[in-house]
Amino acid sequence: MLSSPGIGSGLDVNGIVGQLMAIERQPLAALDNKEAKQQTRLTAFGSLKGALSAFQSSLSTLSDPAKFTAVTANFSDVTLASVSATSSAAVGSHSVEIQTLAQSHKLKSDNFLTTSAALGSGTLTIQFGTYSGGAFTLNPDKAAQSITISSGNSSLAGVRDTINQASAGVTASIVNDGSGNRLVIASSDTGLSNALKITTTDADTTNTDNAGLSQLVYDASTGGTANLTQTVAASNATLVIDGISISKASNKITDAIEGVTFNLLKANAGTITSLNLTRDTASIQSTVSSFVKAFNDLNKTIVDLSKYDANTKQASILTGDSTVRSVQSQLRNVMSNPLTTAGGGLSILAEVGISFQTDGTLKLDPAKLSSVMSDPTKDVSTLFASVGKTSDSLVSFVSAKTDTANGKYSLNISQIATQGIAVGSTAAALTINSGVNDKLDLTIDGVNTSVTLAAGTYTATSLAAEIQSRINGSSAISSAGIKVTLSESAGSLTVTSNRYGSASTVLITGGNGKLSLFGTPVETSGIDVAGTINGINATGSGQTLTGAADSIGLVLKITGGGTGARGNIDFAHGFGKKLDKIVGEMLNGRLIDSRVDGINASIKDINAQRDTLNRRLEDTEKRIRAQYTALDTTIASMTQTSNFLQQQLSNLPSTNS
Template sequence: MAISSPGIGSNLDVNSIVSQLMAIERQPLTALARKEASFQAKLSGFGTLKGALSQFQTAVRSLSDISKFQGMRVTPADTAIATASATATAVAGTYALEVTQLAQAQKLATAGQASSTSAIGAGAATTLSFDFGTIAGGTFDSVTGKYTGAAFTSNGSGVKTVTIDASNNSLSGIRDAINKADIGVSASIVNDGGSSPYRLVLSAKATGQTQSLKLSVAGDATLSSLLSHNPADNTGQALAEKLSARNAEFKVDGIAVSKATNTISDVIQGVTLNLAKTNSGSPTNITVARDTAAVTAGVEAFVKAYNDISKIFKEAVAYDPDTRRAAILNGESSVRAIEAQVRSVLSAPVAGGAGAFTLLSQVGVSLQKDGLLALDNSKLQGAIDKNFSDIAALFAAAGKASDSLASYTSASVKTVPGAYKLEVTQLASSGKSVGSAAAGLTITAGSNDTLQVLLDGVSATVTLAPGTYASAAALAAEVQSKINGAEGFVAAGSSVTVTEAAGVLTLTSTRYGSASKASISGGNGMSSLMGAAAVVTDGLDVAGTINGVAATGTGQTLTGATGNAAEGLQVKVSGGATGSRGTVNYSQGYAYQFDKLMDTQLGTAGMIASRTGGIDTSLKSLAASRDRMTDRLAATEKRYRAQFTKLDVTISSMLSTGNFLTQQLANLSKNQ
């Protein structure tokens, strides 16, 4: 037998003995490793389950959108004449469309210039003021592109300005300055091939007869002679009109309609038409129908999503008695609990009354013995044919007001499904200022041409164009145009309407609510425009109750009170009278409920997070135990090696002694 302990020679195999002993000592560590592997496998299993639940949520969230089940389909008979789209508010039917004229934007051109880059004028600071409006009356010469005896009325959208100076007073510089200003006009340069070929072409970005241009120039005289353009001034039209501003003219079911654009969304309810070509004398049909295919696809997607997650649950906890093999999450009570919560959603009818259906079985969806859903397409089609608009409430969050001038807007996660009484004690109004006397029609520069306007909390100064206005209506249009064109108001999204009655002007904010304000607070033209004591009234928020509790009013919207079942329910009251206004029903469909359940289960406080957190804690504890055990095993192995090394030395010593005695005895025998 070979010597296994270096330098000893006892033939005691210390390494083998210690290895065998340590193998026994390491058995608890092996068991611990198996336990760690089991926990890691469960973490992986929960990760897979979490991914499946996330996919389920994505599917049901898309189905919790009410538009998925209320789509309308619109089909033009001739898409060369018009294309169209529809919203859920469209009414099924067939409409005859006859287009006699397409909407068109005005185009104006300057006189030809020898160069597009040479300076025009002396470079003095010059302001180009663009106003948009309607040209009426008079005659138009298509050869010269000029009007004679016409009138121009501003559309009130606001005067826009562009500054030209020595840095940009060439034709190309003017083009770039106008385009950079983004004022609703695009500029380009056309080379007509003549002796002075370069022409600046100005195109209104918006179509329609109220989008004709009036261009005033203050500053350099040369620029003024090139660009000043007032279609109401027979001798003040420097530009030639190449294309006239026109409305789209068409008929729907024989009713004549005129619109500023070729995209029209307010003629046929819920339908947007995009006119592309005239067909005068040959009407084409526009057919609007319910998009039943989209509803069927939505219901099928719901059934598939539920069945997919049900199969995932089954596979996660499965056990095969033949092979005696269990799935990773078999025995996990948290998985069973989540599955039970998912199933429980389908066990209760949809409450709230926002739709006619309350159970999936009413639209052909039934729960089978194997726990999966099945769809009866014929029954679903019957439900679609009978009550198309109410299917959405079975899947999505939906609301419905019984009053035609009140409408459900939205709800919060705290809103409880139900039917809530609505009472209005105050209607919303807009801030306004009413003059105390008829406005003076003569505006004189530096005398009565400025107004300090306070609109919705924003203040700005505007300057009216001097002159004697033909009527109070014309002056009202000028005031409205200047106010709505002020940069501060445009940036704030605020605007006014200015009207007149018997010469008295009224300014009204287009907003509703307590933040709505409109008044003339100063300026040298305040008294001549509004009189000595204009009556200023701030806007009011709508006020009332939802579910018998005072709601919060903001503009025209009432919001259910905090702590009430109707908390977060928003209802828009657009008109009507004060008093009882019927009820607002709110429902949470099955897809919506599943989405919110997944929010809970996939969140930090959900069962999966709680269980995986517990597993992580156990793994940390096992890791600490493993470290302690590893340290102990190292000490044990060290002790074993020391003990058996000592034993090895002792045995070696005894062997040496034995050999010595044997030799001595042998010698004694020889001597006798």
């Protein structure tokens, strides 16, 4: 047996087999080409989905009504204040005079030789309120804060650090005035109602003398002890807007003009500065221009994937593809069909200067858009965003879903939302004694808390303020974002949750002060708003009402008013939402995914065919190689025989001899 094919016969068996197998493998190359084409198509559909997704992302801005109702605030002297406005601000001009800035209350101690000098230990209790007419009135929105000063932190520096670490609504610093070191305590918040009252429980058991921790006592009310000295009085910002005097606790003012925020920087009494509020047309132009660009970017991707070059007679990978044609036609149909219930005086894109070009791109005419924006009878937001316009000022449109149908919806309210309350059954005791009637256990909006009131004699109003500040200052309540309001009538106290709806509850569950302060309180849970939208029951939650059927996903907020018919809501999806919906269906539905699935199935089938063909080729090569190996062996054997015979013949005697 020959170990290497061709050695004995001279035949190039490997070369012959290789050439024959190259012919046999031609179908395999065809499969590779077929798979490569399918992979290219798969990549093309991936590019199409990516372009659609990018276009859909751009629609979120287009669908936001606030983008079309933005207002720009222009304050003529930016050194005095920075001013901004939201879409709720009314366009117009105002005169503004900034007379004074709000100030934080600041107090200083006596001099200490060094920062390590001993001050004292015990407990500091800090209250916030207003000094007026010799009396201190507690700020009902800010709870008293207690800070424990340990003996290890009783130095001037230690007290400073302990106060700052407590996050108690005050800050402390040490100032060296050249003659010694003074502790300065300042309210974190500005305004008259944030003046400080500081009392102590001194470790030396004397709480008002000028020794130990009592050196930090401050009570400027008549008869009070003030061992600290006021350096800056608590004061409100004062300004005059359009001739109206305004006083605010903060230099950041958000409620002087609706939708306008002032950040006061400097006072300049006697100087009038102008504030102009104008519609932010530049923002609208930018939003619409971005939409046109985003669509044209998508259109370019579609064209590149499907175009046919008549000059080179070259088709693109998706030329003539039905899915691509469907994407193009659906998008064009959405943008070409007029809105029927927009409610803003506009129904087609051409009215704001957006038109299709012959190459399928969009073009924006900025001048036409600008003209529409200056027309008070036109509302560009209704052309692009999902907008609901209400006829009742106490009913506001909150939001809608893509499934909410366009239309005019009638609103009927059968129940106005209320807040949870607890009303005292008797006049409250006005003297609070420690350990006797100073504790209350409550559950507010499902959250439990216990509060301890400061001992003392109160008026009904000041007692209400004390209880309110203690409840709102409770960590359990404040961390849950809950607040209450305390009020009094003929001496009886009422606790009201600031929340609306069935989740709003006020329960006075116990404490040694319950009976003397509230008697047997009458507790009433809040109720949700209830009513119908277009005659169909809607779902109420607090002050919001959510529609069903055609109005599914339509959310309205009812902030007051009576029961019965409450007007209409004109709702329509603009082009932004309509396009978002159709693109979402393309991406999440079967339009493109079915084609991708089909291509993946074809690739899988090609791989299966390749595996089958490779197995067959292995068998074919074995068969051909075996045949030529046998031929090689046969020829080699015959060659040996031939050589032997030739040798024998050459050795035979010559016939001539």
